[in-house]
Structure formats: structure tokens, C-alpha cells
Amino acid sequence: MYVIVGASSGVGRALAEVFAANGCDLLLVSRAERDTSAVAADLMLRFGVSVKAVKLDLEHPQPDFSEVLAEVRNAGERFQGLLVPAGTVSNTDTLDIDTSEIDGLFRVNCLSICSLVNEILKVPIAHAITIVGFGSIASIRGRGSNMVYASAKMAVRFYFESLRHACAAKKVVVQFYVLGYMDTNMAFAYNVPLPMGVPGELAQRVYRDIHKDIGVSFFPRYWRIIAMIIKLIPWPIYKHLKF
Amino acid sequence: MSEKLIKESTFISFDGALKLHTSHQRPDRYRHLEMDIASRPRIARGGGYSFAAASFGEKILVQEMTGFDRFLDFDLARKTVNVEAGMSLGKLMAWAMQQDLYFPVLPGYPAITIGGCVAADAHGKNPWKDGTFSDWVTAINLFHPEHGYMRLSRDTNPEVFALTCGGFGMTGIIVDVTLQLVELPSNAFEVKKLPVTSLTEAMQILAEYSGRSDFIYSWHDGTRRGKDFGAGMIFLGNWLKGNPAGMHVHPEKNTMTARSRAAMPVTLWNGWTAAAANRIFMAMNKSNPVEMMDVDKATFPFAYNTLYHRFYGRKGFAEIQVLVGLQVADTFVQKLQELVEQYDPPLVLSSLKMFRGKQTSLSMTGEGYLIALNFYRNSRLVAFLERFDQLAIETGAQPNLSKDSRIPAAVASQTLINYAGFKSRLLQFDPVRRYQSELSNRIGV
Numbered sequence: 030m031y032v033i034v035g036a037s038s039g040v041g042r043a044l045a046e047v048f049a050a051n052g053c054d055l056l057l058v059s060r061a062e063r064d065t066s067a068v069a070a071d072l073m074l075r076f077g078v079s080v081k082a083v084k085l086d087l088e089h090p091q092p093d094f095s096e097v098l099a100e101v102r103n104a105g106e107r108f109q110g111l112l113v114p115a116g117t118v119s120n121t122d123t124l125d126i127d128t129s130e131i132d133g134l135f136r137v138n139c140l141s142i143c144s145l146v147n148e149i150l151k152v153p154i155a156h157a158i159t160i161v162g163f164g165s166i167a168s169i170r171g172r173g174s175n176m177v178y179a180s181a182k183m184a185v186r187f188y189f190e191s192l193r194h195a196c197a198a199k200k201v202v203v204q205f206y207v208l209g210y211m212d213t214n215m216a217f218a219y220n221v222p223l224p225m226g227v228p229g230e231l232a233q234r235v236y237r238d239i240h241k242d243i244g245v246s247f248f249p250r251y252w253r254i255i256a257m258i259i260k261l262i263p264w265p266i267y268k269h270l271k272f
Numbered sequence: 273m274s275e276k277l278i279k280e281s282t283f284i285s286f287d288g289a290l291k292l293h294t295s296h297q298r299p300d301r302y303r304h305l306e307m308d309i310a311s312r313p314r315i316a317r318g319g320g321y322s323f324a325a326a327s328f329g330e331k332i333l334v335q336e337m338t339g340f341d342r343f344l345d346f347d348l349a350r351k352t353v354n355v356e357a358g359m360s361l362g363k364l365m366a367w368a369m370q371q372d373l374y375f376p377v378l379p380g381y382p383a384i385t386i387g388g389c390v391a392a393d394a395h396g397k398n399p400w401k402d403g404t405f406s407d408w409v410t411a412i413n414l415f416h417p418e419h420g421y422m423r424l425s426r427d428t429n430p431e432v433f434a435l436t437c438g439g440f441g442m443t444g445i446i447v448d449v450t451l452q453l454v455e456l457p458s459n460a461f462e463v464k465k466l467p468v469t470s471l472t473e474a475m476q477i478l479a480e481y482s483g484r485s486d487f488i489y490s491w492h493d494g495t496r497r498g499k500d501f502g503a504g505m506i507f508l509g510n511w512l513k514g515n516p517a518g519m520h521v522h523p524e525k526n527t528m529t530a531r532s533r534a535a536m537p538v539t540l541w542n543g544w545t546a547a548a549a550n551r552i553f554m555a556m557n558k559s560n561p562v563e564m565m566d567v568d569k570a571t572f573p574f575a576y577n578t579l580y581h582r583f584y585g586r587k588g589f590a591e592i593q594v595l596v597g598l599q600v601a602d603t604f605v606q607k608l609q610e611l612v613e614q615y616d617p618p619l620v621l622s623s624l625k626m627f628r629g630k631q632t633s634l635s636m637t638g639e640g641y642l643i644a645l646n647f648y649r650n651s652r653l654v655a656f657l658e659r660f661d662q663l664a665i666e667t668g669a670q671p672n673l674s675k676d677s678r679i680p681a682a683v684a685s686q687t688l689i690n691y692a693g694f695k696s697r698l699l700q701f702d703p704v705r706r707y708q709s710e711l712s713n714r715i716g717v
Binding site: 068071119 | 275276277278279298299300301302303304339342343344345346356367
């Protein structure tokens with residue numbers, strides 16, 4: 030069984046579909062229970078796998094992980110991994126952002142994810158598992174839009190790199206995908222300068238490499254080169270860029 | 273946190289006649305459907321395969337439903353399946369056939385959505401025998417901001433159910449639909465091809481075989497005139513017994529959209545190319561009078577041959593389809609031929625099938641012959657269509673609103689049997705008229 034957090038739409042839903050199509054039982058977690066239940070019903074009917082939907086609000090100051098943890102404990106050796114593509118953006122995430130929104134963006138994109146991973150790793154697990162985090166190219170270099178979102182994604186990437194180091198001697202594979210523009214509702218309303226990645230193709234790649242110690246990977250891959258270039262742009266030029 | 277979910281997009285009708293820029297939302301969560309957009313006019317959109325602009329309009333928010341494409345429930349004993357409205361027919365059929373089930377009313381392209389089929393009350397290849405799409409709908413889950421989520425069926429909210437089946441999305445967003453499936457008889461059809469010399473001869477054969485064929489329609493060379501007018505072919509299909517080996521193929525992956533259909537900058541259809549293509553098509557079918565055909569290919573012929581529509585290019589095509597009553601069919605066909613001879617419109621092909629519909633909305637209703645005419649666009653077309661509209665009014669022929677992107681209010685109100693009743697019942701249900709489109713505004717509903 031794989032636990033997918035943020036499975037109600039976008040990348041999470043695509044992951045759920047690919048993993049279910051490959052015969053994996055799933056625990057789908059999101060705050061949008063109606064949507065996750067619909068995804069669960071769909072996957073069970075189409076692929077004959079066991080799929081359960083659980084409500085969890087990552088924006089809550091003290092998210093209740095108890096149901097997720099109980100399912101992981103009950104699954105025992107059937108628990109194969111945790112994928113956390115959950116995330117959110119706000120169109121007011123600029124210099125004018127409300128302070129309460131800063132808290133919410135950090136909780137959803139970083140703090141609650143770290144807490145959930147931390148709690149799951151406390152469950153006695155002797156077998157091999159994989160933990161997969163997802164970041165964004167927005168966090169390649171600081172910029173004036175999506176400031177808090179990018180900061181939170183940078184923090185969660187750092188956490189996953191640390192986690193990989195901490196788990197190096199354990200049977201825990203830790204992976205992190207840095208995502209370019211994806212064809213989901215998060216980017217739908219924005220004019221982006223490059224083609225959007227297809228969630229289904231990302232999901233196929235994640236499934237293919239789920240047991241590999243790949244560390245950090247970019248999707249689409251060309252974003253690794255773009256990220257390097259962006260980092261090399263001198264500040265006098267960079268400060269004039271609008272993206 | 274406030275999400276930015278609406279952008280500006282360009283939409284084009286499948287026939288290429290109308291192109292405009294308007295607001296666009298792509299909901300993939302229930303809360304997106306419920307988002308407060310005040311009294312802003314809006315309309316749901318499926319695959320965008322309506323030839324008319326039924327799913328967009330000027331200053332109208334388009335709510336693209338393709339993210340709502342999940343299977344929600346399946347009752348094996350009753351053979352009913354509950355699916356979200358944005359699911360394509362191709363996805364439904366791929367799953368249904370794995371369960372040895374089938375849906376009897378399937379229009380010709382697999383990317384058309386279930387919600388779109390309900391809204392247009394689409395028909396398949398033998399509506400005389402199978403009825404229309406809505407006949408096989410047992411329940412609908414509709415969302416309207418004023419009414420919330422409404423369960424509709426012939427027993428629950430029957431008035432709104434009737435308005436929604438063939439109501440072109442004007443009652444609200446069709447969220448999910450429960451469909452009645454039937455057992456899949458086989459994985460292939462036997463298709464017989466019978467040459468005909470006229471539309472009248474085709475009507476006689478259709479009348480004889482429609483009640484006992486699994487699908488039946490005619491095709492006619494639109495470039496013929498004089499004594500050859502209406503020369504063509506009847507395609508008569510019946511399920512084969514058993515499951516012949518090697519009969520399963522899939523449509524091409526690159527599905528055609530309204531935009532990709534219009535990719536060619538010029539139209540390749542003209543009098544010469546249409547006449548040549550039609551003669552080749554006729555000769556090929558005459559030389560192969562009986563064919564075993566895979567279910568997918570027989571069901572979704574346009575997925576296997578997209579060139580016909582692509583050849584119309586950016587300028588697009590015009591299709592008119594009318595339901596002509598049984599009593600006036602001979603007269604209608606005779607007058608149609610006179611009109612074609614007189615105006616010489618750029619007719620590429622025509623098609624006939626028998627039809628039986630019983631909805632009380634804006635879709636065609638009653639019994640008769642469905643006559644479809646396909647044209648490329650030139651200067652002679654407008655005059656012909658104006659005269660054709662008069663013929664429709666004179667003979668009580670009802671237009672298919674989803675096929676004809678130019679039907680004006682005066683023609684719709686005089687030809688559609690339920691036009692006035694639908695309009696008044698819709699206003700009772702939604703006095704603000706939140707759900708609008710270019711089509712609804714054009715026909716004055």
C-alpha cells in the first residue's frame with residue numbers, strides 16, 4: 030500500500046491512477062474528502078485494487094495524522110511508501126501577503142509534510158519503503174512572486190535532502206522531484222513561458238523509479254539546465270527579470 | 273487562500289464558423305464548481321465537439337468539465353454505471369467492454385463527453401431502434417448555484433430532468449450521470465453495403481430495415497446532380513455472433529479537437545476534390561460489399577478517418593441536420609433536390625437515418641427521417657441555407673441545434689416543437705438564466 034497525500038487532483042491524482050493501474054493498493058489523503066472519495070471509487074472500479082480515502086487538512090495548525098498512522102500500522106509490511114505531492118499557492122503571495130496566509134502556505138507546503146513524514150518514520154517498520162517529496166522550480170532562486178510558496182518549497186526540499194542523509198543506512202529510499210510548470214489547476218490560469226509537464230508522464234516516471242535511490246530529480250528534465258542558468262544570472266540582470 | 277483558477281482562452285466551434293475569446297475555468301474539485309462567481313453567465317463544456325457554439329459564448333465563463341471523468345458506482349445486477357459528466361465515450365466504452373457491456377447510443381467520435389451527450393440529447397447510428405442518449409439515462413446529478421446539487425430522474429424532479437436532457441446545459445452543470453448499459457453481444461459487426469440511386473430509394477430501404485438492424489444509415493455523394501442526385505450507399509450493420517479473433521483495434525491516440533481540425537490554412541474540399549473522393553469512396557465500398565468491422569471502428573468511425581473533417585481547414589464546414597416527418601419526407605426530398613439544382617450549393621455529402629425521439633426540451637422529437645447535409649463554405653451557400661430554412665418551416669422539419677451553428681431564433685422558434693414550452697419552464701426554474709451560451713443567446717432562449 031502506498032500513501033498519497035494530496036491525491037484529490039493534479040499530480041496526486043495522476044500518481045494514484047498510475048500506481049493503481051499497476052496493482053498497488055492505496056491510501057488517498059487530502060482535505061477535499063468528496064474529491065478523494067470519487068478518485069478512490071474510480072480506481073477501485075477500474076483497477077480492482079483496494080483504495081481508501083482519508084481526510085487530512087495540512088493547513089490546520091495541528092493536523093490530525095491519527096487515521097493515516099493507524100492505516101500505516103494496520104498495513105504492516107503491505108505499507109510500501111509515502112508520496113507527498115500536496116501543495117498550494119495563493120495569488121496574493123507577494124509583498125502584500127497577509128501574515129496569516131504566510132502561516133497557511135508554510136504549513137501546507139512544508140511544515141505539515143515534515144511532521145507527517147516524521148510521524149510515519151516513528152512507526153516500527155522493518156521492511157524497505159520509499160518516501161517521495163515534491164518541490165517546485167519556483168524555489169530555484171528567490172523572486173518577487175510566490176515568495177512564501179517558493180520559500181516553503183525550498184525548505185521542504187532541504188528537509189528531504191536531510192532525510193535522505195539521515196536514512197542512508199536504513200531501508201528507506203528518499204526521493205525528491207523538482208517540478209517545472211505542470212498542467213494542473215495550480216498553473217492553469219497563469220501564462221507560462223515553457224510547455225507544461227503532463228502529470229500522467231511524471232506519475233509514470235515516479236512509479237518506474239520508485240525503488241531507486243535517485244535523490245533529487247527534475248521534471249521535465251530540461252529544468253535542471255534552466256535552473257543552473259537561472260542561478261548563474263548576475264544580480265544586476267536578474268533583478269530586472271519578471272517571471 | 274485565494275486560488276487563481278480562471279484565465280482567458282480562445283474557443284472555436286467544431287465547424288470552424290465561430291471563434292472567440294472568453295473566460296475559462298477548468299474545475300477538478302467540487303469546490304471549484306461551487307465557487308462564487310456571482311451572477312456571471314456561465315456554461316459547462318465537455319470535449320468541445322458540438323458543431324455549434326453550445327459550450328461557449330461572448331462574456332460567458334466556460335467551465336470545462338473534462339477533469340470530472342471518474343467512475344463513481346457500478347451496479348452489476350442492474351447493469352447501471354454512475355460516471356462523471358466529463359468522461360469521454362471512449363473511456364466509458366473501453367471499461368464497459370472489459371465487463372462485456374455496451375452502451376447502445378454512441379455518436380461517432382470517442383472524445384465526446386457523457387455530459388455533452390445528455391445536454392445535446394445525442395443519437396447513435398440507429399435512433400429509430402435505440403432512441404436517443406437520454407433514453408438510456410436513469411439519473412443525473414445537477415449543480416445550480418440557487419438550487420444546489422439536485423438528483424434528477426424520471427421520478428425525482430422529473431420536470432428538471434426533462435429540461436436537462438437536450439437542454440444544452442442551460443439548467444446547470446451536469447456533474448454526474450447514471451447510464452443503463454446492455455450486454456455486449458459480440459466484438460464485431462457485419463456491415464453490408466447496399467448501393468442506392470436516390471434519396472427516395474434510401475428512405476425505402478431505411479424504412480424496411482431500421483426496425484431490425486443494429487445500425488443503419490445512408491451516405492450520398494453530394495456532388496451529383498440531375499438523375500444521379502442522391503446516389504449513394506446504405507450501411508447496414510448487425511452484431512456478429514460470437515467473438516471473431518483479431519477484431520480489436522483502437523482509435524488513433526492523437527484525438528482531433530476543434531482546433532486541430534482547423535489546422536490547415538486552406539480547405540482542400542472543392543467541387544473537383546469532393547467529386548473525386550466521393551467516387552473513390554463509392555467504388556471502394558462497392559468492391560467490398562460485406563465487411564467485418566471491429567466494434568470500436570463501427571462505433572467511432574470519425575476517430576479512424578479524421579482527414580474528412582481536417583480537409584475543411586480553417587474556413588471550416590457547414591452541416592445542417594433536420595428531422596423530417598414521415599408523412600412529408602417524400603415531398604421534402606423532392607423540394608430539397610429542386611433547391612440543390614437551383615442554388616448549386618457546395619454540397620459534399622448527405623446522410624439519412626430513421627429517427628425516433630421523445631424528449632421535451634430543445635432536441636428533435638417525434639418520428640421521421642434525419643437528413644444531414646455537409647458543405648464546404650463558398651458564396652453560394654448562404655442563399656441556399658436561407659431558402660433551406662424556409663423549406664424547414666414549411667414542412668415542419670426540426671433542426672439539430674448541435675449540428676447547425678447558424679440557426680437563428682426565428683427558425684428555431686418556428687420549427688422546434690418544444691421551443692416555447694422549454695423556454696417558459698426554464699425561466700421558472702432559473703429566472704436569472706445563469707447558464708448561457710452563444711447558441712442559447714442566438715436562438716433567443
